[in-house]
Each structure stands twice: as structure tokens, then as C-alpha cells.
Amino acid sequence: MPSPYDTLAKVREKKPLVHHITNWVTIYDCANVVRAFGALPVMAHAKEEAAEMAGISSALVLNIGTLTSEIIESMLLAGKKANSNGIPIVLDAVGAGATKFRSDEVKLLLEKLEINVLKGNAGEMASIAGIKAEVRGVESISAGAKPEEICTQVAKEFDCTAVITGKTDVVASEKGVYLIGNGHPMMGTVVGTGCMATSVIGAFCAVENDYAMASAHALSCYGIAGELAASKSNGPGSFKANFYDEIYALDKGKIEKMAKVRFESK
Amino acid sequence: MPSPYDTLAKVREKKPLVHHITNWVTIYDCANVVRAFGALPVMAHAKEEAAEMAGISSALVLNIGTLTSEIIESMLLAGKKANSNGIPIVLDAVGAGATKFRSDEVKLLLEKLEINVLKGNAGEMASIAGIKAEVRGVESISAGAKPEEICTQVAKEFDCTAVITGKTDVVASEKGVYLIGNGHPMMGTVVGTGCMATSVIGAFCAVENDYAMASAHALSCYGIAGELAASKSNGPGSFKANFYDEIYALDKGKIEKMAKVRFESK
Amino acid sequence: MPSPYDTLAKVREKKPLVHHITNWVTIYDCANVVRAFGALPVMAHAKEEAAEMAGISSALVLNIGTLTSEIIESMLLAGKKANSNGIPIVLDAVGAGATKFRSDEVKLLLEKLEINVLKGNAGEMASIAGIKAEVRGVESISAGAKPEEICTQVAKEFDCTAVITGKTDVVASEKGVYLIGNGHPMMGTVVGTGCMATSVIGAFCAVENDYAMASAHALSCYGIAGELAASKSNGPGSFKANFYDEIYALDKGKIEKMAKVRFESK
Numbered sequence: 001m002p003s004p005y006d007t008l009a010k011v012r013e014k015k016p017l018v019h020h021i022t023n024w025v026t027i028y029d030c031a032n033v034v035r036a037f038g039a040l041p042v043m044a045h046a047k048e049e050a051a052e053m054a055g056i057s058s059a060l061v062l063n064i065g066t067l068t069s070e071i072i073e074s075m076l077l078a079g080k081k082a083n084s085n086g087i088p089i090v091l092d093a094v095g096a097g098a099t100k101f102r103s104d105e106v107k108l109l110l111e112k113l114e115i116n117v118l119k120g121n122a123g124e125m126a127s128i129a130g131i132k133a134e135v136r137g138v139e140s141i142s143a144g145a146k147p148e149e150i151c152t153q154v155a156k157e158f159d160c161t162a163v164i165t166g167k168t169d170v171v172a173s174e175k176g177v178y179l180i181g182n183g184h185p186m187m188g189t190v191v192g193t194g195c196m197a198t199s200v201i202g203a204f205c206a207v208e209n210d211y212a213m214a215s216a217h218a219l220s221c222y223g224i225a226g227e228l229a230a231s232k233s234n235g236p237g238s239f240k241a242n243f244y245d246e247i248y249a250l251d252k253g254k255i256e257k258m259a260k261v262r263f264e265s266k
Numbered sequence: 267m268p269s270p271y272d273t274l275a276k277v278r279e280k281k282p283l284v285h286h287i288t289n290w291v292t293i294y295d296c297a298n299v300v301r302a303f304g305a306l307p308v309m310a311h312a313k314e315e316a317a318e319m320a321g322i323s324s325a326l327v328l329n330i331g332t333l334t335s336e337i338i339e340s341m342l343l344a345g346k347k348a349n350s351n352g353i354p355i356v357l358d359a360v361g362a363g364a365t366k367f368r369s370d371e372v373k374l375l376l377e378k379l380e381i382n383v384l385k386g387n388a389g390e391m392a393s394i395a396g397i398k399a400e401v402r403g404v405e406s407i408s409a410g411a412k413p414e415e416i417c418t419q420v421a422k423e424f425d426c427t428a429v430i431t432g433k434t435d436v437v438a439s440e441k442g443v444y445l446i447g448n449g450h451p452m453m454g455t456v457v458g459t460g461c462m463a464t465s466v467i468g469a470f471c472a473v474e475n476d477y478a479m480a481s482a483h484a485l486s487c488y489g490i491a492g493e494l495a496a497s498k499s500n501g502p503g504s505f506k507a508n509f510y511d512e513i514y515a516l517d518k519g520k521i522e523k524m525a526k527v528r529f530e531s532k
Numbered sequence: 533m534p535s536p537y538d539t540l541a542k543v544r545e546k547k548p549l550v551h552h553i554t555n556w557v558t559i560y561d562c563a564n565v566v567r568a569f570g571a572l573p574v575m576a577h578a579k580e581e582a583a584e585m586a587g588i589s590s591a592l593v594l595n596i597g598t599l600t601s602e603i604i605e606s607m608l609l610a611g612k613k614a615n616s617n618g619i620p621i622v623l624d625a626v627g628a629g630a631t632k633f634r635s636d637e638v639k640l641l642l643e644k645l646e647i648n649v650l651k652g653n654a655g656e657m658a659s660i661a662g663i664k665a666e667v668r669g670v671e672s673i674s675a676g677a678k679p680e681e682i683c684t685q686v687a688k689e690f691d692c693t694a695v696i697t698g699k700t701d702v703v704a705s706e707k708g709v710y711l712i713g714n715g716h717p718m719m720g721t722v723v724g725t726g727c728m729a730t731s732v733i734g735a736f737c738a739v740e741n742d743y744a745m746a747s748a749h750a751l752s753c754y755g756i757a758g759e760l761a762a763s764k765s766n767g768p769g770s771f772k773a774n775f776y777d778e779i780y781a782l783d784k785g786k787i788e789k790m791a792k793v794r795f796e797s798k
Contacts, residue, residue: 017669025293025309027557032723036768041723042627042669043557046600049633056630056668068312095308098322101315136322137283137308189514191298191307236302237510244769248721291559291575334578361574364588367581402588403549403574455780457564457573502568503776 004217005255007208012038016058016206019082020199021045021075023065023094026192030063030199036247037221039203047074054078059087059206061199062109064102065094065138072105079113088205089113092198093120097127097135110158116211118154119163119198122147129153140166148177161212165197169219171212174266178216181260182223184230186239197222216261224258225250270483270490271521273474278304282324282472285348286465287311287341289331289360292458296329296465302513303487305469313340320344325353325472327465328375330368331360331404338371345379354471355379358464359386363393363401376424382477384420385429385464388413395419406432414443427478431463435485437478440532444482447526448489450496452505463488482527490524491516536749537787539740544570548590548738551614552731553577553607555597555626558724562595562731568779569753571735579606586610591619591738593731594641596634597626597670604637611645620737621645624730625652629659629667642690648743650686651695651730654679661685672698680709693744697729701751703744706798710748713792714755716762718771729754748793756790757782 017040022030027043034041044053047070054060060082062075082089096106106128109115118128123140126133129150134141143150147164151172155162164170171178187193197219204218205211229242283306288296293309300307310319313336320326326348328341348355362372372394375381384394389406392399395416400407409416413430417438420428430436437444453459463485470484471477495508549572554562559575566573576585579602586592592614594607614621628638638660641647650660655672658665661682666673675682679696683704687694696702703710719725729751736750737743761774 017671019669023309024290024556025297028294028560028723031557032768035721035723040669040671042630043555043598044627044631045598046633048601049599049631052631052633053669066309066311067315069314095310098308099310099315099318101312101318137285137306137319139283139306189301191294191301233511235511235514236298237507237514240510241507241769241773244772245765245767248767248769289575290556291563294560332575332577333581335580361576364574365576365581365584367578367584403551403572403585405549405572455567457560457567499777501777501780502564503773503780506776507773 003256004220004259004261005252007204007214007217008221008250010207011203014207015040016203017042017056018059018061018199018202018206019044019053019057019078020061021050021071021078022061022063025065026195029192029196033196033247034199034203036244037200037203039206045071045074047077050074050078051081054081055085057087059202060089061202062089063092063094063195063198064105065195067102067105075109076112083114088116088211090117090119090198090202090205091115092195093118093124093128095135095138096120096124097133098137103127115158115160117161117163117201117205117215118158119201122150122164122166125154125162125164126150129157152177161215163201163215165194171215173212175212176263176265178212179262180216180219180223182220182227182258184226186230186233187226189236190240220259220261221250221255224255227258269522270486270525270527271518273470273480273483274487274516276473277469280473281306282469283308283322284325284327284465284468284472285310285319285323285344286327287316287337287344288327288329291331292461295458295462299462299513300465300469302510303466303469311337311340313343316340316344317347320347321351323353325468326355327468328355329358329360329461329464330371331461333368333371341375342378349380354382354477356383356385356464356468356471357381358461359384359390359394361401361404362386362390363399364403369393381424381426383427383429383467383471383481384424385467388416388430388432391420391428391430392416395423418443427481429467429481431460437482439478441478442529442531444478445528446482446485446489448486448493448524450492452496452499453492455502456506486525486527487516487521490521493524535788536752536791536793537784539736539746539749540753540782542739543735546739547572548735549574549588550591550593550731550734550738551576551585551589551610552593553582553603553610554593554595557597558727561724561728565728565779566731566735568776569732569735571738577603577606579609582606582610583613586613587617589619591734592621593734594621595624595626595727595730596637597727599634599637607641608644615646620648620743622649622651622730622734622737623647624727625650625656625660627667627670628652628656629665630669635659647690647692649693649695649733649737649747650690651733654682654696654698657686657694657696658682661689684709693747695733695747697726703748705744707744708795708797710744711794712748712751712755714752714759714790716758718762718765719758721768722772752791752793753782753787756787759790
């Protein structure tokens with residue numbers, strides 16, 4: 001079985017184009033983290049070109065952080081092209097459960113498109129699964145079940161890879177569950193680390209057809225860089241600069257020494 | 267009377283949700299600074315959810331930096347909900363006076379909504395007050411009166427707390443005027459420090475009903491972090507990273523030692 | 533003939549207002565780099581104010597990175613005002629050739645407006661010149677001719693200053709070709725350095741009527757700061773912070789020692 005480093009090495013070698021239709025808050029960092037991992041980001045949301053850009057890309061990342069009706073239209077156009085081309089779609093359900101609009105639009109995207117990887121925090125994913133949860137803005141306050149259970153239920157219901165990020169990241173698919181123990185609390189002090197993780201998953205899924213494994217590897221590499229950066233930072237400002245440096249400097253030795261990925265097959 | 271630190275401690279304890287409808291230039295930093303201060307930012311501008319998001323928030327920050335007609339519509343929807351729920355609205359009148367569109371829309375927001383805190387630089391606020399001023403783009407070139415006078419006039423005319431940022435920040439309300447001597451010229455070398463200050467005021471007003479005092483405390487804490495960051499920075503790049511670190515590391519000792527807040531009652 | 537430092541000194545002295553209608557990915561960095569160079573950025577894309585804002589500015593920067601039809605409309609309004617006022621328009625043709633929409637809209641802007649400086653990477657500019665090229669997303673994969681040739685052809689065909697950034701930057705006009713040897717590969721590891729270069733060119737053209745020379749000087753100063761920053765950075769995160777510091781700290785000594793600008797007249 002390939003290691004997280006092996007999948008990273010494929011990203012760096014193939015430099016896949018990762019198309020994003022995303023939010024205006026973290027759009028820069030989503031692009032920049034994809035570049036730091038060695039892939040090529042492109043952001044294009046006009047309905048006139050969304051499908052064409054998806055058509056030349058190796059993965060499509062959708063993020064509903066600052067969703068509008070017009071953006072949904074472009075997501076559907078790009079998503080249909082992605083599905084027909086067989087490239088993975090990764091959807092970050094930012095704030096699902098916080099407003100009716102977000103919940104409805106996530107439902108619409110899940111109905112109209114084949115979403116390959118669906119990601120959120122525990123509250124968002126519980127809300128999508130119909131489990132009682134509290135989502136305040138874009139924060140998960142409480143979810144009515146354990147992350148593994150929510151994640152497995154979402155993966156089954158929507159026939160996809162489901163990802164819940166948190167203290168331990170969980171990746172569930174029909175084959176089983178990955179638990180990823182990498183990461184650092186400092187990552188939660190900076191806005192955008194959730195969205196960026198989704199973009200990194202997009203880059204890894206662009207080069208590895210086993211999307212559950214690709215997602216687990218992406219989160220492990222990302223979390224390792226977070227740990228390394230936190231160890232030399234004084235706060236969120238220095239952390240963020242160090243985080244990009246550490247992502248860029250990830251190598252086989254660091255990843256094989258630090259990776260905490262456990263797979264529990266069904 | 268509570269100190270600036272006391273209000274900061276309430277922000278960190280209550281972690282209020284601060285809803286923003288803001289501009290596309292500094293949207294990330296507005297969110298990130300709210301997070302660094304210990305509160306929860308959320309950015310949502312779709313007219314389908316603007317009111318609902320305001321309805322679960324503890325403060326609403328409006329910023330017209332890259333205003334469009336559609337955004338104004340969402341601001342009105344969110345603002346009406348904020349008013350009916352009794353949560354504070356903080357409006358940053360970026361570029362008021364620079365174009366007719368901005369001046370007209372600020373006037374519209376002030377007519378249709380109860381704005382609790384209205385903030386700008388000297389030129390923008392003079393323009394709102396009908397005092398001759400020069401605003402070039404989003405910069406105040408000259409204002410036809412002293413900041414305290416402009417600020418007091420705006421507070422009276424629009425029955426709100428008025429804030430003018432500058433070398434000395436001024437916060438005026440019907441009770442009197444706060445003068446805040448914290449801050450550093452280095453803050454002016456980085457784009458977004460004005461918008462970020464507004465977001466911090468939003469977070470402080472979310473936990474303290476005396477909005478003038480909350481605004482003064484927000485600006486004092488923010489300015490102290492700026493002073494601490496400037497003392498260890500080589501330019502705008504290192505300053506910005508250090509600024510976030512210092513905001514995150516603010517504590518009682520630093521604030522009580524460095525705060526420069528003077529109140530002149532009427 | 534003035535040196536790159538002389539033109540920088542004029543930017544710092546005159547602090548020109550540089551109006552942008554640009555993309556949502558790098559909009560912050562475009563503003564921030566203009567500020568770090570000592571000029572005043574303003575971003576305003578609403579059709580209600582685009583022309584008025586251009587009317588009080590000293591240069592207009594157009595960037596199609598996340599183009600929509602509505603933005604094109606505002607670009608035309610602002611551009612017509614810029615042309616009638618005689619201020620320079622700098623257009624960054626991000627992703628031209630990658631989708632039909634981008635290629636068509638660049639063509640439209642070139643037809644309807646007098647574009648003074650047209651900039652892109654080799655693939656984008658080759659595509660505009662009708663030379664066979666491969667543009668993947670916003671990356672130049674291959675161009676069917678040498679950058680100098682493409683650049684000279686574009687300058688001639690569209691009667692403008694043409695700029696191609698790359699290992700050696702090329703600036704072509706009817707008078708000849710500038711080759712600028714400054715810059716560092718680290719600049720390519722960070723998203724936005726291309727867009728930022730365009731904004732810097734806008735600031736320099738705002739104070740110097742010889743747009744080809746202004747563009748060459750802008751790229752030289754920008755590249756020198758990149759070299760200085762790279763020499764003290766560990767990766768893209770620390771590089772970006774250092775880059776702003778070095779831009780801010782550029783002085784006559786550094787620039788005269790390090791500038792690599794060669795002019796080949798026709």
C-alpha cells in the first residue's frame with residue numbers, strides 16, 4: 001500500500017490542475033496551499049467558463065463558504081463536466097446546517113452531481129446526515145453522535161468518501177475508516193485551515209483514484225506540516241508563514257517518521 | 267468601570283459570532299483578526315441567507331469597501347434582522363465621499379437601519395457630516411475640521427457611536443468622547459488595518475452594551491498589539507505576522523501597562 | 533535616462549492612486565504591494581462607480597483572473613474614462629488561451645479600449661498573438677516562439693507596450709525591447725506574484741509617461757526585492773513576509789547595485 005509520502009510525490013510529479021469554485025474569504029489560501037504542495041490551482045467561477053475550465057482540470061473543488069445562487073449555477077455546470085470526464089469532485093459543506101439556504105444547496109449539489117468526497121466538521125456533517133447538531137456560523141458547536149459514526153453514515157447515504165476534520169480526522173468509505181492523528185490545535189487559530197485541507201484533498205485525489213486513501217494521505221501530510229510549523233511559532237501569524245514553509249519542505253523522512261494514519265476495514 | 271482587558275476577556279469567554287458583509291479585498295483579514303481575538307467570524311452575503319445568519323449572530327459588521335447594489339440589498343436584509351434582534355451594527359464607511367455611489371449608499375444605510383457604530387477616517391466622516399473634505403480613493407487627504415469635532419457632530423446627527431481612526435483614535439457618543447492613544451504608524455503600511463479595526467469593534471460590541479466604551483477598548487487592545495508588533499518588525503510583511511501573534515498573546519499585564527484611553531464626558 | 537530607482541522615487545513622492553478591477557484571489561496582495569511601493573491602491577468594481585473612481589485615479593489596472601460578464605462591463609466603463617482622461621491602462625491577461633471566454637473577453641477589451649500595457653506569461657501572450665501555445669489554467673506550459681518574438685509581435689499588433697514575465701522579463705514597444713534579469717524562482721512558489729507585478733507596473737506607469745521604461749523599472753525593482761527576500765527565506769511562507777519587507781526597504785544603493793535592465797533599441 002502506498003504511504004502518504006508516495007501520494008505527495010505523485011502530486012509533485014504530475015502537478016495536476018485543480019479547479020476551484022470556492023468562497024471569497026479563503027480563496028487565496030486555497031490556491032496558495034495547492035501551489036505549495038506542488039500542484040497547479042485555478043479559480044474560475046463565471047458560468048461562461050466553469051465547465052470548460054473543469055474540462056481541462058484533474059480535480060474540481062467546490063466550497064460553499066460564501067455561496068450565492070449564481071455560484072451554485074456555475075458549480076453545477078463545472079460539476080457535470082467533471083462527472084462526465086471522470087475527474088473527482090470534492091465538496092466542502094462549509095456552514096451546512098447554519099442556514100436553510102446552505103443546507104438546501106448542499107442537498108441540491110448532492111442530488112444533481114456525483115460528489116466523490118464530501119467534507120465538513122462534525123456539526124456540518126451531522127446536519128447533512130439528518131443527525132441533530134448545532135452549527136453556529138461556520139463552527140461546529142456540537143454533533144449528536146461520534147465523528148466515526150456520522151462519517152460512516154454520510155459515506156453510506158451519499159455513496160461517497162466522507163471526511164470529518166477535527167482533533168482526529170476521519171475518512172470513511174464503503175471499505176472502512178481511516179483515522180488520522182496528525183495536526184495541531186494551532187491550526188484552529190487561523191481562519192481557512194479547513195478550506196485549505198479540502199483543496200489539498202482535491203490535489204491528492206487528482207493523482208490517486210482511491211479517494212479515501214488519497215484524502216487520508218492529504219490530511220496526514222497537511223497535519224504533519226501543521227505540527228512542524230506549530231513547534232516553531234509564537235502565534236497565528238508566525239504559524240501561518242511557517243506552515244507554508246513546512247508544506248513546501250515536506251520530505252520522505254519527515255512524513256514516514258510522523259505519519260499517524262490508521263485504517264479499520266469493514 | 268471595566269478596563270480594555272475586561273472587555274477583551276469577555277470576548278474570549280463568550281466567543282460571540284460576528285457576522286460580516288464586507289469587501290473582497292480584506293475579507294480574509296477581517297475574519298482572521300476576529301478569530302485571533304477569540305471570537306467567531308462568519309461571512310455570508312447571499313440575500314437568501316443574510317438575515318438568517320444575522321439572526322444567529324451577536325453583532326453585524328457592514329463594510330462598503332467593494333460595494334455593489336446587490337450587496338447593499340443583503341446589508342439591508344441582515345441589518346433589519348440585527349435591529350429587530352437588538353444586536354449591534356457596526357458600519358465602516360470605506361471611501362464615503364470618494365464617489366457619489368458610496369456617499370449615496372452610506373446615506374441609504376443610515377436612513378433604513380439603526381447603525382450603532384459608524385466608523386471612518388477623518389475625510390470619510392467629514393464627508394458624511396457634510397463638512398468639506400478630500401477623500402482620494404479610500405484615503406483621507408484632508409478634512410475640514412478636527413477629528414473630535416467631526417466625530418461629535420456625526421454621533422449627534424446620526425444618534426450613534428462615531429469612530430474616527432487616525433494618529434489618535436476618537437470615539438464619540440452622546441455621553442462624551444474617548445481618545446485612544448494606542449497604535450503605531452507601521453499599521454498604516456499594511457492594507458486592511460482599518461477594516462480589521464472595524465471587525466474588532468464588532469467583536470467587542472457583541473459582548474458589551476456600552477458601544478462607545480466597547481469601541482474604545484477594542485481600539486486600545488488593537489493598537490497595543492500594533493505597538494508590540496512594530497517593535498519587533500522590519501517592514502509590513504513581518505509586521506503583519508507579528509501583529510497576529512501579538513493580538514493572540516495580549517494579556518492583562520500588557521494591556522493595563524500600555525493602554526492609553528482617555529474619556530472626556532460632556 | 534532615469535534609473536529604476538528614479539522611477540520608484542517618483543512613485544513614493546507622488547503616491548498615485550491606482551484603481552484596480554481585478555480578481556478575487558489576489559486582490560488583497562495587489563492592493564498591499566501597491567501600498568508597500570508607496571502608492572495608494574483602490575479597488576472598486578461596481579458599475580455605478582467604476583468610471584468615477586477611474587476618473588480620480590492616475591492609473592487603471594485590469595486583471596481578468598476571475599472574470600465575469602458583469603466585471604467586463606465595469607472594466608469597459610472604467611477603461612473608457614481612463615482613456616478619455618489620458619491615464620494608463622495596464623491589462624493582465626490571466627489565463628488567456630485557457631478558455632474561450634477569457635480569450636474572447638481579452639479580445640473585446642483590446643478592441644474597445646486603448647490598452648497601454650498588456651501583460652501575460654509566454655503562453656497567454658502567444659495565444660493573444662495567435663501563435664500556437666499551451667495554457668493550462670493560468671499556467672504557461674509552452675509557447676510556440678521565443679518570448680522576445682511574441683512580445684514584439686503583440687506590441688506591434690496592438691500598438692501597446694507588451695510585457696512577458698518569466699525567467700527573464702521582456703518589455704517590448706515600438707522603440708525596442710527591455711530585458712530584465714531580476715527576480716528569483718522562489719517568486720513562482722507563491723500565488724499572486726504575477727498579478728502583483730502588474731499592479732506595480734500600474735503604479736510606475738502612473739508617474740512615468742514612457743510606459744515601456746516604467747514597466748521595465750517596475751519589474752526590476754520588484755525582482756530585486758524578490759532576490760533579497762529569497763536570500764533570507766526558508767520557503768514560500770517566510771518568503772512572502774520578507775518580500776513585503778524588502779519592497780518597503782528598497783533604496784538607491786540596493787537598486788543601483790542589483791538592477792539588471794538591458795535595452796535593445798530597434
